[in-house]
Amino acid sequence: MPDDNQALTILAEEARRQLELLNYPRHPWVPSHGEGVLDVAILGAGQTGLVTAFGLLRERVERVRVFDAAPRGETGVWTTFARMRTLRTPKHVIGPDLGIPALTPRAYFTARDGAGAWEALSKIGRVDWQHYLDWLEETLRLPVTHGHRLLRIGHTGLNEPLELVFGTATGEVAIRARKLVLATGMDGMGGWAIPAPFDQLPASRVSHTSGPVDFAALAGKRVLVVGAGASAFDNLATALEAGAARGIMLVRRRQMPRVNPFRWMEQPGFLGQAYAMPDAMRWRFMQHIFALNQPPPQESWNRVADDPRFELHMGAPVLAVREEGSEVVVVTPRGEHRADHVIVGTGTAFDLSLRPELAPFAEHILLWRDVYTPPKGLEFPALGACPYLREDFSMREKTPGAAPFLTHVHMINYGSTASMGLSGATISGMKYGTARLVDGICRRFWLEDAQHHLDSLLSYAEHELTSEIPQELPAVVAE
Numbered sequence: 001m002p003d004d005n006q007a008l009t010i011l012a013e014e015a016r017r018q019l020e021l022l023n024y025p026r027h028p029w030v031p032s033h034g035e036g037v038l039d040v041a042i043l044g045a046g047q048t049g050l051v052t053a054f055g056l057l058r059e060r061v062e063r064v065r066v067f068d069a070a071p072r073g074e075t076g077v078w079t080t081f082a083r084m085r086t087l088r089t090p091k092h093v094i095g096p097d098l099g100i101p102a103l104t105p106r107a108y109f110t111a112r113d114g115a116g117a118w119e120a121l122s123k124i125g126r127v128d129w130q131h132y133l134d135w136l137e138e139t140l141r142l143p144v145t146h147g148h149r150l151l152r153i154g155h156t157g158l159n160e161p162l163e164l165v166f167g168t169a170t171g172e173v174a175i176r177a178r179k180l181v182l183a184t185g186m187d188g189m190g191g192w193a194i195p196a197p198f199d200q201l202p203a204s205r206v207s208h209t210s211g212p213v214d215f216a217a218l219a220g221k222r223v224l225v226v227g228a229g230a231s232a233f234d235n236l237a238t239a240l241e242a243g244a245a246r247g248i249m250l251v252r253r254r255q256m257p258r259v260n261p262f263r264w265m266e267q268p269g270f271l272g273q274a275y276a277m278p279d280a281m282r283w284r285f286m287q288h289i290f291a292l293n294q295p296p297p298q299e300s301w302n303r304v305a306d307d308p309r310f311e312l313h314m315g316a317p318v319l320a321v322r323e324e325g326s327e328v329v330v331v332t333p334r335g336e337h338r339a340d341h342v343i344v345g346t347g348t349a350f351d352l353s354l355r356p357e358l359a360p361f362a363e364h365i366l367l368w369r370d371v372y373t374p375p376k377g378l379e380f381p382a383l384g385a386c387p388y389l390r391e392d393f394s395m396r397e398k399t400p401g402a403a404p405f406l407t408h409v410h411m412i413n414y415g416s417t418a419s420m421g422l423s424g425a426t427i428s429g430m431k432y433g434t435a436r437l438v439d440g441i442c443r444r445f446w447l448e449d450a451q452h453h454l455d456s457l458l459s460y461a462e463h464e465l466t467s468e469i470p471q472e473l474p475a476v477v478a479e
Contacts, residue, residue: 011111012139015102019058022100028060030445031452033178037161039063040441041177043357045144046076047133048412049183051096051430053142055438058098061445065175066142067166069149076185078130081210083234086123087427088262088297095430096136103139108132123299148173150357153180158404179441181393181410184355185425186210188413189386191354197321198226198344205328209235209345218341219243224330226250226318227345228257233296235343237303240310247310248337250330254315257295265289265422271432274421275391279372286418287380313337348414350385364403366396368418386418387411392440393420412437 030039039061042049045068056064068075097103109128110118124132137144147168154163154174161176182188192210193199207213209231215238223244225236228251236247265271274285304310316332321342323329330337352362369384387395393416395406412424412433423433446453 007111008108008135011102011107012135015100015107015139018100018102025060028062029453030061030063031449032063033161034176036176037063038065038175038177039445040065040179040181041162041164041175042066042181042183043150044068044075044183044185044188044413045070045137045146046183046185047096047427048185048424048430048434049075049181050133050137050140050142050144051098051434052181052183052412052437053144054096054136054140055098055434056441057140057142059438059442061442064143066144067148067150067164067175068144068146071146072137072144073130073134075146076130076133077210078126078133081212082126083209083238084126084230084297084300085303086125086299087129088230089123089427090266091118091121091124093266093427095427095434096133098435103136105129105132108135152360153357153405153409155361155403156405158407160405162405162408179408179410179444181437181441182357182413183424184413186414187348188355188411188425189415190349190351193349193354194344195346195349197318198342201321201323201328201342205323206342206344209343210348213238213343215239215242220245221340222246222248222338223341223343224248224250224328224337224339225343225345226330227347228253228296229345229347230294230296230300232343232345233300233304235345236310237300239343240304240307245309246339247304247307248339249310249312250316250318250332250337251312251314252317256314257293259292260294260297261289261292262294262422262426262428266428268432271422271429275419275423275436282419282421283368283372283374283383284378286383286421287374287378290380290383350382350415352385352387352415361403361406364397364399365406366398370398383418386415389416389419390440391436392444393423393437394440394444410437410441 040056042052045066049066053064053066074080094104101107105124106118148166151165151167154165156162161178162180164175164177164180166173166175192208194206194208198206213235218239219242221244223239225232232249236249240247274282313334316334318330318332320331321328327338327340328342352358352365366388367384368386368388371388389395389411393410393412395409395411397403397406414425416424420433422429
């Protein structure tokens with residue numbers, strides 16, 4: 001077997017060969033709307049942003065760019081705040097490849113590590129997944145621009161390009177684009193916030209599972225983690241592995257969740273068609289999935305379960321928090337717990353006003369709670385705070401005329417889940433979600449430019465038959 005780099009180079013060449021075999025239609029078709037105006041700007045160069053760009057380019061939408069604030073190799077979560085050892089998704093998942101065999105995760109890891117290593121692999125390592133995404137970006141030569149953080153969206157009319165203002169190392173840069181795709185991942189619906197009452201603690205005393213944590217500084221310390229999700233377990237495990245003296249976990253629920261709804265959702269019917277259900281049925285599905293919650297994977301549980309420093313307290317919601325000398329005291333109905341540092345694993349806030357690029361006009365975005373009132377007992381505020389999206393993932397305005405440019409903003413992140421099912425910010429839903437987004441954007445372009453295309457058809461005069469043809473036939477001589 002060739003060395004890693006050579007094997008992956010050969011695989012990249014094979015992927016490009018397969019793409020060339022499928023290269024039909026070959027011609028770009030979206031007309032220019034002005035010099036320098038992009039057809040699509042994609043915010044976020046994580047897995048969903050990269051695959052959306054790939055899909056659009058395959059459909060010959062060519063003025064596409066992906067923007068990300070992070071440097072290459074640090075986009076998304078995999079090498080930043082994800083602290084699990086492996087993905088939570090089964091290794092056989094596909095999606096980033098868009099049906100090209102040489103681009104599949106299996107092809108990549110088999111080329112890099114060998115067929116035997118792939119067969120022996122249980123789940124793909126999270127850092128390895130980032131390496132795969134970097135290879136995909138390079139192999140496909142995707143137009144990614146790093147070091148660009150979106151600051152604001154210019155308020156434009158319905159028929160004008162969006163003005164996107166980015167902050168860069170050298171100052172602000174304005175980019176115009178007809179469509180904007182928000183591929184902003186798990187926190188694209190709001191932000192990772194320290195909730196009450198922990199927001200009253202000094203910053204040195206509290207961290208969030210999805211933010212920076214100085215684990216080295218926790219060596220020899222008592223660490224208290226609030227929450228029982230996968231990220232809570234992974235952060236607690238990382239703290240113990242870094243030498244924490246004690247790891248205390250407080251869980252509001254009386255029983256640990258055991259059933260993972262993601263495994264049920266990984267079926268063609270739900271992944272491909274959930275978005276088409278009536279509102280009441282969509283809500284019933286998603287309310288149950290959100291309420292069921294995702295348990296820690298067995299691998300995450302195993303990292304801490306046999307550690308004598310690990311303490312688990314179920315049925316222990318936090319009632320109050322206070323500082324007492326050099327300690328943090330956390331009060332629950334089952335008693336008080338003392339620690340040196342608290343890590344909060346309570347998920348993301350569902351609030352569009354927390355997103356800098358959406359905050360100025362968040363009040364104009366139509367939300368689920370504006371259009372649907374669930375039956376008693378099926379309420380779920382986080383779902384109600386999600387945008388009520390069209391089938392092409394585009395936003396709607398709450399009051400007609402208040403923010404007409406919202407129709408050109410497409411959301412494929414965690415916030416799209418309520419409308420579109422498992423499609424954004426997940427590996428499992430990528431195969432279906434990104435394809436539907438690309439198809440929807442192409443449909444919008446075709447309809448918006450229909451007169452241009454009709455005019456092009458009416459003026460089309462390229463000859464298929466080029467041979468010389470007599471203009472008049474000779475006269476027929478009668479016998």
